[in-house]
Amino acid sequence: MGGISFLPDEMPFYLTDGGVLRTMRISRTWSIIMYLPFLICFVLFLIVPLVYGIWISLHSWSVFGGNGGFVGLDNYIAILTPGNIYSTSFYLGLKNTLVFVAISVIPLVVISLALALLVDAIPKKLKVYFRTIFFISYAVSVTAVSAIFKWLFTGNGGYVNNVMNSIGLSPINWLNEQPYAWVSILVATIWWTIGFNMILFINALDEVDETMYEASSLDGANWWEKFAYITFPSIKGVFVFLTIISVIASFNLYGQTLLITAGGPAQSTQSLIMVIQQMVFTQNNLGIGSAMAIVMGLVMMAIVAAQYFYSFRKE
Amino acid sequence: MKKSKTKTALIVIAASIIAFLFLLPLIFMIFTSFKALGEAMSSSALLPKAWTSENYGSIFGIGAEVPVIRWLFNTGLVTIAGTALVVFVDVLAAYSLARLNLPGKKFFLSVVVAALTVPGIVTLFPAFYLFRQYELIDTYAPLVLIYSANTMGVFLIYSFLRGFPKDLEEAAFIDGASLLQILRFVIFPAIRPVVATLSVLTFLTIYNDFLWPSIVTSSDEMKTVTVGVANLVQGANFVNPGRMMAATVVATMPALIIFVVANKYFVRSVVSSGIK
Amino acid sequence: MKSKMLLSVLLIVAMILSACGGGGSGSSGETADGKIVIKYINGFTGGDGEYMKKITDGFNESQDQYVVEESQEKDHYTKFKTGSYDLVLIHSDNLQTYRQDNMIQDMGSVLEAAGISPDDFHPVAKEQVTFEGATFAAPLDIHPMTMFYNKQLAPEAPMTYEAMTDLTNTLQEQDSNLYATGIPSGGLPEWFYMTIAAQNNINLVEGNHLNFAQDEFADALMIYHDMIYKDNISPAGLGLDGEFQAFMKQVDEGGSSVQTATALTGPWYYQAVKEAYGDDLGIASAPQLGDQPGVYGGGHTLALPASVQDEEKKAGIAEFLKYMYTPENLLNWADSGQAPTHLATIELVEQDAEKYPLAAQNVQQFDSFVGAPQLYQYREQVRYMTESVFPQLVGDEGMTKDKLMSELQKATDQAAQVAETAPQ
Structure with a gap:
C-alpha cells in the first residue's frame, strides 16, 4: 500500500478540491455512464436469461410452439420423481456426471501439482x-x-492398442467397455487441461519463501517433510481454488463424451449436459430442459459451497 | 554436489519422457493427416508408409468441402471481439465501482459477487431461445455478446483497484486532468497486468467454448473452429480420418503457434491473476 | 492505450453491423428482376450436394418466373426451425413428428398442380408420405441397408446366414482376425434390429408407440448375438460405426486389428469404399438372415413448410417439383448414388445399371423394403433401444433371452412415454 488517503474510503476523491458540488455531479453522471455498458450487458445476457429460464421452467414450453401454459412446479416434479422418461434421463445424466467429477478432480489437481513440482526442479535454462x-x-x-x-483409442487396431499389442499386452476395447471408456475420456481431459492447472501451481511454488527451505535443510528435514510443512501450506490457497475450478469444469462435461464415446457404451457416459441438450433440441422441450438446467445449477452451487466452507473452516 | 547433479539429470530425463508422451497425440495428429484413406483407416503405425498431401488439398483446394479457413476467421473474429468487449465493459464498470460516485454501489457490488456463483448452464438455453426470438441465430451477435456479462472481470479489476493507492489520481485531478485523461494515463498503465490476465482468460474461454457456438450456429459459414471440427468427428462424416486430422491440424496450428510465441506472456498473465 | 480503446469500439461496431447484416433473413419474396424466390433447404453437404445443385441450377436456367435458392446445411433441421423456408427436405422417419408439430402441411394440391400423382412412386415410398389419406411430402429416394463386399476376401456376396457362416469359416482358416461381417454397437443399430424385425414379419407398432417387448422379436434379435459369440461371423466389441471401420481395415501379421469381408451399412459410404477398394468392391443387397426377405433403411422426402400460404409461391414450388420429377432431371440424383423412388426414373436407372451401379442395386431392394413406422418422435422412441439395448445385446457375451426381454420392456416403456408427449 502506498500513500495515505486523508478521505474515508467511500468518498469520491473528486471532492478534494474544496467540495464543489458541480464536480460531484459530473462525477455521478460519469459513474453511471461508465457503469452502464456493463449493466446493459449484464442485464441482457445474464439477468434476463436467468429470470426467463426460471419462468420457462414453470411452463410447458416447446422450442417452436412457445408457451403452452403455466404448469407450476410440474416440470421439477417430473424430473425429480423416479419412473418417467424425464427423471430417468435426468438421473442417468446426473449419475454419469458425478462419476466423472469423482474420478477426475483428484487426478486433475494432483497430477498437475506433481508436474509443477517436477518442472520446478528442472534447471532454469x-x-x-x-x-x-x-x-x-x-x-x-x-x-x-x-x-x-x-x-x-479406437478399439479395432487403434494406435494405443497397437502399441500395447507390440509389447505383448492384449488389446482393450477402450471406447466400448467400462471402465475403459471413462479412462479414455479421463486421459483426454487430463492431457487437455492439466497445463493450465500446472502453470498456476508453478507460480505458487515460485512464491514460496526460499529461506524457509534453507532453514529446514539445516534442521535435516527430508523432501516429504519440506513438502508437507512448507510447500503445501504455502500453496494451499491455489490448491483449494483449483479443486473448485476442476469440480465446475468436470460438471460441465460435454464435448469429450459427445465426440469420443457418443455417450456410450450403453449410455454410461451420457453427461447431464448432453441429456439437457437432447431434451431441448430433439424433444423440443424447453420447459423440462430449463428445469433440468436449474436443478443442475443448484447441485453445482451446493457442492462448490460445501467445498468452500469446508476448506475455510479447517483453517 | 555430484549427487545433486545426477539427481538433476534424472529429473530432466523423467521430464523429457513425460514431455514426449505429452507431445505424442499432437505428433500422431500431424502424421495421420499425411496418410491416404486406406492407410489412415487401417494402419496404426505412427509414421505414414506413403506420404500424401491430398488431405490438405481437400481443405485448401477449389470447391473444398471443409471451410476450415472460414471457421478460423470466425473464431478469430469472435474471440477478439468478445475479449475486447469484455475488457472494455469490465474496466469501466470496475473503475466506476471502485472509485466513482455510483449510486447504489453496494447493491451493484453484491449483485456482481452473487452472479459469480451462477453456473453458465442455467442461462444458456433461455439465452438461446431469446436470440432465436429476435432471429439472431446463426449471426455473430450471439457468438460474441453472450460473453459480455462477465462478472469475474469486474470483480478482478475492482479488487485490484481497491488495493491500489489513490494518490496518483488525486494528484492528476488537482493538476486539472479530466476523468478520461486520468483513465488513460494513470489507471490503464496501472491495471495493465490484471487486464492482461482478464484478456487471456476470456480469450481462452471463448476460444475453447463448444456448447454455446454449437447451438447458436447452423450454417457451415458461421461455425467456429471448435464446432466445425466437431462436425467432422461425428457420425457419417467420420469417413476419412486422414482428412479429419488434416482439418484438425489446420484448425489447431494457429492457436498452437500463438501459444508458443506468446508463451511467456500467457504464462505471466495466468500467473499474475492474483489468485491467492 | 488510445488505439486499444479505439480498436475495441471499432470491433464492437463491426460486430453489431455484421450481426444486423446476417440477421435480416425475412423472406423478401422477390428478386430484383421480379422473379419469385423459392427458398429450399436440405442437408446434402456430402458428395451428393453437388448433384442436387445440378437439378436446382437446371431449373433456374429453364425459368424466367421463379428462382430456387438452395441452402445445403449440415444441421438443416435446426436451420429450418429457426428460419423461414418454402421447401424442406425431411427424412421419412421424421415426417409424422413434423406433421403433428404442425411444421409441414398437406401438399396434395401442390403435387396435383405439378402433375405428380402419388402413384408415380414406388408403393413403399407412397406409403411413407401418406397420412390419413393425404400426401404430406414428395418422395425423393430410399437408402436401404446395403452390402459392400471386398472381392478379394469374398468372391461372392453371402446372401444367407449359411453363406455367412461358410465365408467366416474360410476366412478364419486364413487368419483368425478375418470375419465375414461386422455388427456395430453404435451408429447403425437401428438398421440392424429393424431389418431383422422385417425379415421375421414382426410388427413392432402398437397403437401410437413401438412395442419391442415381444417374444418373437427377442428371438429374432438373438441372431446378432449368435453371429458374434456362437458362429464367429462378426468380431466382438466393434464400436460406433464398427461395421464400416472393420471393413476398411487391413489385417497385418501379428496385429490385433480385425477385418471384415463385407459391410452391412449405409450407401453414403460408397465414395469411401470405392476409393479404398476400386474394382475389388462389390455391391449387394442386405442378406436374408430371417424367414423372409426384408430390409430397413431411411428415405428422403420433400415437404411443404406450414408457413407457406402464398398461392404464387405454391405455384412456383409446383413448377420446381415438375422439373425435378422429370426422369431425365432426377437421373442426376441417381448419379450421386441415391436410389430414386420415382417409377419412371427407376426404369431409366435400371436400363443403365452400368452407369448407376449403387442406385440400380438399391432399387432392387424396394420390394422388400420396410421403412420406419409413422410414429410421433420416432427417433426418440427408438433411442433407448439403439443406445442401450442393442449395445448390450452385441457386447455382453452372457446375454440371455430373459435378460433381453426385460431390457426390451424398458425400451417399450420409454417409447410409450415419448409417444404420450405428442400434441393432442
Missing part, C-alpha cells in the same frame, strides 16, 4: 521449454482433442 510443452495442449480445442483421442 530448460525449465521454460518444459513449461511450454506441458501447457501447449491447452491451445487445442476440446473438439480437436476429442478427434485425436477418439482415433488413438
